[in-house]
Amino acid sequence: MAVPRYWREIPARYNLIGKKCTVCGRVYFPPRPICPVCRRKSAGKMVDYKLKGTGTVVSYTVIHSPPPHFEGEEPYVMALIKMDEGPHLIGEIVDCEEDEIKIGMRVKATFRRIMDDGEKGAIYYGYKFVKE
Ligand code: ZN
Numbered sequence: 395m396a397v398p399r400y401w402r403e404i405p406a407r408y409n410l411i412g413k414k415c416t417v418c419g420r421v422y423f424p425p426r427p428i429c430p431v432c433r434r435k436s437a438g439k440m441v442d443y444k445l446k447g448t449g450t451v452v453s454y455t456v457i458h459s460p461p462p463h464f465e466g467e468e469p470y471v472m473a474l475i476k477m478d479e480g481p482h483l484i485g486e487i488v489d490c491e492e493d494e495i496k497i498g499m500r501v502k503a504t505f506r507r508i509m510d511d512g513e514k515g516a517i518y519y520g521y522k523f524v525k526e
């Protein structure tokens with residue numbers, strides 16, 4: 395039976411491990427098998443690259459009506475973060491007052507519980523962002 399994509403990606407998600415193109419130096423997260431910029435020259439030259447986890451808030455939104463399994467956490471703030479190495483990540487900003495959050499604010503990734511699946515008793519973890 396095929397392992398769902400989500401589960402295969404978990405080690406990379408947990409550790410913020412992306413791929414770096416050894417030709418142009420661009421960093422990709424989630425990891426990509428081929429650099430889309432210089433794919434002809436760089437086939438096979440993508441190497442694992444661990445993001446430092448630091449970046450800058452590009453935009454954010456306050457969620458008042460969460461999707462299923464996220465109820466009880468509202469309101470919460472989801473932000474688009476430009477990581478220092480270049481990739482953009484979407485994540486929740488935690489441990490911060492809503493009015494403290496600004497575009498351009500420095501943040502760093504931290505490992506947190508993302509959601510509970512009450513029925514199955516499963517708990518999902520991943521990265522969230524806190525003020526640097
Ligand atoms: Zn490249």
